Amino acid sequence: MTTAAPLKPQKRVIASQVEPRIVDRRRTVELVARRKRHRIQIASGLVILLVAAVVGLALSPLFAVQKVTILGRNGIEEAALVSGSGISMGDHLVAVDLAAARDALMDMPWVASAHVERKWPHTVVFNITEQKPAALLQSADSLVLVSSTGRILQSEPEAAPGQLLLKLDGAILLARNESTGPSSLPADQGLVGKTVSSDVSQAVGVLERMPDSLRSEVAGARLSKAGALSLELTDGTQVLFGPPEDISAKLLAVESVLNQVVRECMKTLDVREPTRAAVSRGPGCVGISPSSSSTKKTSQSGSQSGSQSGSQSGSQTGSQSGSQTGSQSGSQTGSSEGSSSGRN
Numbered sequence: 001m002t003t004a005a006p007l008k009p010q011k012r013v014i015a016s017q018v019e020p021r022i023v024d025r026r027r028t029v030e031l032v033a034r035r036k037r038h039r040i041q042i043a044s045g046l047v048i049l050l051v052a053a054v055v056g057l058a059l060s061p062l063f064a065v066q067k068v069t070i071l072g073r074n075g076i077e078e079a080a081l082v083s084g085s086g087i088s089m090g091d092h093l094v095a096v097d098l099a100a101a102r103d104a105l106m107d108m109p110w111v112a113s114a115h116v117e118r119k120w121p122h123t124v125v126f127n128i129t130e131q132k133p134a135a136l137l138q139s140a141d142s143l144v145l146v147s148s149t150g151r152i153l154q155s156e157p158e159a160a161p162g163q164l165l166l167k168l169d170g171a172i173l174l175a176r177n178e179s180t181g182p183s184s185l186p187a188d189q190g191l192v193g194k195t196v197s198s199d200v201s202q203a204v205g206v207l208e209r210m211p212d213s214l215r216s217e218v219a220g221a222r223l224s225k226a227g228a229l230s231l232e233l234t235d236g237t238q239v240l241f242g243p244p245e246d247i248s249a250k251l252l253a254v255e256s257v258l259n260q261v262v263r264e265c266m267k268t269l270d271v272r273e274p275t276r277a278a279v280s281r282g283p284g285c286v287g288i289s290p291s292s293s294s295t296k297k298t299s300q301s302g303s304q305s306g307s308q309s310g311s312q313s314g315s316q317t318g319s320q321s322g323s324q325t326g327s328q329s330g331s332q333t334g335s336s337e338g339s340s341s342g343r344n
Contacts, residue, residue, distance in 0.1 A: 062122075063092060063094060063120070063121055063122060064089075064092055064093065065087060065089055065093055065122060065123075065124055066089065066090075066123070068082050068085075068087065068123070068124050068125075068126065069119070069124070069126070070082075070128065071125065071126065072129055072130065075130060076108070076110050076111070076130060081105065081108070081111075084105060084108050085116070086100060086104050087101055093121070096118065096124060098116045098117065098118070101116045101124075102114050102115065102116045105126065105128065109131070109153050109154065109192050109193040110131050110153055110154075111128055111130065111131070112129045112130060112131045112132075112149065113128065113129040114126065114127070114128045114129075115127040115128075131147035131148070131149065131151055131153055132147055132148045133145050133147055133148075133153060134146055134147055134148040134164075135163075135164045135165070135166045135207050135208075135221075136159055136164065137165075137166050137168060137200065137204075138159075138165060138166070138168065139170070139172070139174045142191060143155065143157070143158070144156065144191055146196055146204055148204070148208045149195075150196045150201040150204060151193070151194070151196075152174075152175060152191045152192055152193065152194050153192070155192060164215070164218060164221070166200075166203060166207065166220070167220065167221070167222045167223070168200065169224050169225040170225075171225040172197070172199060172200065172223060172225055173197050174191060174196060174200060175191050175194040175196050176194065176195050176196070176198075202227075202244035203221070203229050203244055205244060205247070206221075206251075207221060209247055209248075210251060214251065214254060214255055217233050217234055217258070218232070218233060218234070219234045227243050227244075228240075228243060229241040229244055235266070237266045237267065237268065237269060239254055239268075239269045240269070240270040240271065240272055241254075241271060241272070242271070242272035246274055249274040249275075250271045250274045253271040253275075254269065254271055254277075257269055257271075257277050265282045265284075266280075266281055267280045267282050268280045
């Protein structure tokens with residue numbers, strides 16, 4: 001049986017036995033590490049102090065909202081825009097939510113576009129574009145003003161003079177997602193800010209694209225439940241426009257016919273087929289076709305030219321005959337007087 005050899009006792013290293021160079025190197029490394037940690041702690045403290053100073057300065061009254069500048073405003077009240085944006089005087093400028101303020105402005109019926117920005121040290125700038133009114137819409141129990149983009153701007157108690165009124169048949173929904181159930185608001189007040197239905201939007205587009213020369217002659221318009229549009233002119237003529245399609249061709253046909261025909265007693269102008277526009281007139285009225293108009297002008301010019309040529313030819317004939325008669329009578333008188341004196 002064998003026995004394990006006894007372990008030799010390890011010698012303990014005494015510091016005095018370590019070479020001085022190793023000791024110095026170790027001390028140098030520890031000193032550099034301590035200095036590095038110290039520098040990091042100082043830098044971190046300075047950063048924290050700087051951030052705290054910046055935040056404190058930004059949240060101080062020196063950078064509070066003291067002014068709101070509004071660009072592009074025409075009809076909307078400044079106070080309504082400021083209150084509608086959700087920004088209050090005294091709010092910290094750095095904490096103002098620009099995106100939320102813009103969305104709040106865009107929810108206002110009369111605002112078509114909006115941009116919000118900070119202007120240091122204490123100003124917020126709104127740059128807005130207002131909606132452009134296009135027509136007054138009248139449905140069964142609502143009278144509202146609508147913009148060219150199809151947004152319902154406000155309710156109206158009655159149509160003002162000069163406003164273009166578009167009447168809708170009762171079966172047409174005025175706005176998208178229009179509720180037919182009971183509401184605590186009046187019918188027209190509940191529609192403000194909404195977008196009109198597609199059929200109504202197309203009809204409003206026709207009115208918006210009218211040239212000023214034609215728009216001034218339109219007293220009103222009507223949209224049937226079948227989607228057919230008709231216009232009433234100031235002289236009572238009904239323009240059958242049909243569906244809001246081929247708008248440019250139909251508007252051109254309306255202008256062309258109105259500029260060519262005699263307008264007396266015109267009853268209807270049908271441009272549902274713009275290349276075959278047709279005119280009808282009331283009973284007992286004289287011609288309204290372009291030929292009658294041109295014939296009338298031709299007859300007037302013919303009578304004028306006839307009278308002028310007749311007077312000119314008459315005066316020329318009279319002068320010629322007068323001169324001929326005078327010369328003949330003068331020669332006859334002179335010859336007779338000469339012969340009689342010769343006899344004497």
